[in-house]
Amino acid sequence: MESMNIEELVRAAKEGQHHCYGELISRFQQHILNYCFHMLGQLQEAEDVTQDVFIKGFQRLEQYREGTSFQAWLYAMTYHECLNRLKRAKTLERILQVFSGTAPILQSDVSTARFEYNEELREALLRLSIKDRHIILQRIVEELRFEEIAEQLQMSTPAVRKRYERAKKQLKKILASREEGGNERSLSY
Amino acid sequence: MSEVYHTDEQMLKRKFEETKLPLIHLEPYVLEQINKEPQRQQNNRFYQKKLLVACGSVMAFMVLFWALSSFPAAAEQLRKIPIIGKIFDGTGITSIGDPGLIDGKENGLAIQLNQEAINQGTTIKMQDAIYDGARLSISCDIKTEHQVRSVLEILQNGIVKINGEVLPAGKIKPMLRILDEKHAIGLININIDSLQPIRSFDLKLQFSGENLENGSSLTKNNIEGEWDFNLPITNRALNDSQSKILANAYTSKSSDGQFQITSYMLTPITTRIDFNYTGKTEFLYFALQDDRGMLSNIIGSDYTTDENGVTKGSLFFNPLANGTKSISVTPYLYTSREIFENAKPIGTTFPIELQLKDVGKIIINQIDKLEDRTLVYYKIEGDQPYLLADSVHFITRSGRHVYSNSLWPLRTNDTSYEYVQEFPPLDPAEQYNIGSMIQIDAKLLSDLTIKLDLAK
Numbered sequence: 269m270e271s272m273n274i275e276e277l278v279r280a281a282k283e284g285q286h287h288c289y290g291e292l293i294s295r296f297q298q299h300i301l302n303y304c305f306h307m308l309g310q311l312q313e314a315e316d317v318t319q320d321v322f323i324k325g326f327q328r329l330e331q332y333r334e335g336t337s338f339q340a341w342l343y344a345m346t347y348h349e350c351l352n353r354l355k356r357a358k359t360l361e362r363i364l365q366v367f368s369g370t371a372p373i374l375q376s377d378v379s380t381a382r383f384e385y386n387e388e389l390r391e392a393l394l395r396l397s398i399k400d401r402h403i404i405l406q407r408i409v410e411e412l413r414f415e416e417i418a419e420q421l422q423m424s425t426p427a428v429r430k431r432y433e434r435a436k437k438q439l440k441k442i443l444a445s446r447e448e449g450g451n452e453r454s455l456s457y
Numbered sequence: 458m459s460e461v462y463h464t465d466e467q468m469l470k471r472k473f474e475e476t477k478l479p480l481i482h483l484e485p486y487v488l489e490q491i492n493k494e495p496q497r498q499q500n501n502r503f504y505q506k507k508l509l510v511a512c513g514s515v516m517a518f519m520v521l522f523w524a525l526s527s528f529p530a531a532a533e534q535l536r537k538i539p540i541i542g543k544i545f546d547g548t549g550i551t552s553i554g555d556p557g558l559i560d561g562k563e564n565g566l567a568i569q570l571n572q573e574a575i576n577q578g579t580t581i582k583m584q585d586a587i588y589d590g591a592r593l594s595i596s597c598d599i600k601t602e603h604q605v606r607s608v609l610e611i612l613q614n615g616i617v618k619i620n621g622e623v624l625p626a627g628k629i630k631p632m633l634r635i636l637d638e639k640h641a642i643g644l645i646n647i648n649i650d651s652l653q654p655i656r657s658f659d660l661k662l663q664f665s666g667e668n669l670e671n672g673s674s675l676t677k678n679n680i681e682g683e684w685d686f687n688l689p690i691t692n693r694a695l696n697d698s699q700s701k702i703l704a705n706a707y708t709s710k711s712s713d714g715q716f717q718i719t720s721y722m723l724t725p726i727t728t729r730i731d732f733n734y735t736g737k738t739e740f741l742y743f744a745l746q747d748d749r750g751m752l753s754n755i756i757g758s759d760y761t762t763d764e765n766g767v768t769k770g771s772l773f774f775n776p777l778a779n780g781t782k783s784i785s786v787t788p789y790l791y792t793s794r795e796i797f798e799n800a801k802p803i804g805t806t807f808p809i810e811l812q813l814k815d816v817g818k819i820i821i822n823q824i825d826k827l828e829d830r831t832l833v834y835y836k837i838e839g840d841q842p843y844l845l846a847d848s849v850h851f852i853t854r855s856g857r858h859v860y861s862n863s864l865w866p867l868r869t870n871d872t873s874y875e876y877v878q879e880f881p882p883l884d885p886a887e888q889y890n891i892g893s894m895i896q897i898d899a900k901l902l903s904d905l906t907i908k909l910d911l912a913k
Contacts, residue, residue, distance in 0.1 A: 293488075436466070
């Protein structure tokens, strides 16, 4: 099964060989989790959405067109799941959000892994629009072509390029600048 | 990275590569779900603590100031701890498990509304409400033929009128417990910023699917109906409430900043502290301690920082014990992004002790695995119990975390930090660890502590 390519795995999964879908999950789950984490800013939300993506992915497998990029298709679905989640999640930063912070250091009798992230990058990303976040993540992290991103977002390729350059510039500016004044913020528990 | 990527993109890529998340293994669970009956709800997920967070765990409160009325003078006595069954079996105003609201209902402060509106296969029922001057909470029951999460969006975008005057947008904060995809119960909290004392008022709520932004997922579901309510609201806690505007004397300064308490309001169901603060606000929290040294549970906050870096807002805690003569409020910050987690397998032997470094210890005394819920009884030991109270959770084999149904753990003893918290029912076929995860390195800004004498 490890030697099967993605198209073969998808075809087999559609034919009822669910263990092949399991292999697809295995290959993509960590990438999807990373993407969701950067889109949503919270690990537990990212875990939830990642699970939803793979459950819905199987339900919608018939919609995937062979010959196109399964990765791009999966990320398009993930983007919309994140979008829906963000639209519902209007409130910022409950106290439990601290759970999505940096490495949990565990005692030796626990089997949970350490995790880390760049805090400045996370915060900077969250200040971009959702669409810009997606474009940045797809282009820089997943190295998708602009044409593939355009198809995901149902935009023209030139529009995606233009938006990408603007988002990248904004991201760099946020990372380079100090914390701005005049920042209204409402925190709730 | 391919050659077409510029140096700046390579730099950004390196930053992204610093993200190293825990490894997940979703295959068993996902395959289990897709192998089940097609008509089974695929959303067999953990309960909606996250949704409750997402819906807005900001309690909305009214800012009112009026003449002093004496706080009920009474001999020191324990605050009544609601019966556990009532907490977690709550309906109406008690459905979220807020001890203050439960107390308020038991003491006759709730107003019966019993109004419902039906449209587009969706019934929204307003059951009862409590308004104490510090907060307005209305219980609701929502049943729909559509996705109940979609109805939540409608609630969030509702129009609020107080005696005919429209409030600015964003004042409605729903807090719902989703029972299934088509049914939810919970609270609608409304922030009514007003400096005029209002003993009673006419509240009009207008919910409409047409109020949503373009491209909302709801338009695809065609939930474009309207649901209107005219609700008479009365403050039944007025005679047992106390508020005070404080002079500038209640200010503290240190190298960490400046903290000022400007006013407070004490009601039978809420303690509200209004403040100004100058200093670091990232991961800023507040601890309130009464004159017995017991920490009060915070139930919400609402503040903003202006362009001059001054943070102004309000904090909301559970009500104080009768006879409380003074309180101390202290800001604290997390100085580190470091998270610490400790988890142990659940067996038959109790207690299970979870040491959280120097912050403290959680002692799990009992876990009741019921058919429709799981109850965890635990005790906290340490100098900073406020950091640990709401940190307990379960962890499945695949590493997913199971959080509590309710927003707050219920403290079962007024003089110690013993709690019970409700979780979803556990899967008998699954093996769980029970754990606690906290952000360590909280810095209590003790030099900024302000003590308030309530009797004065």
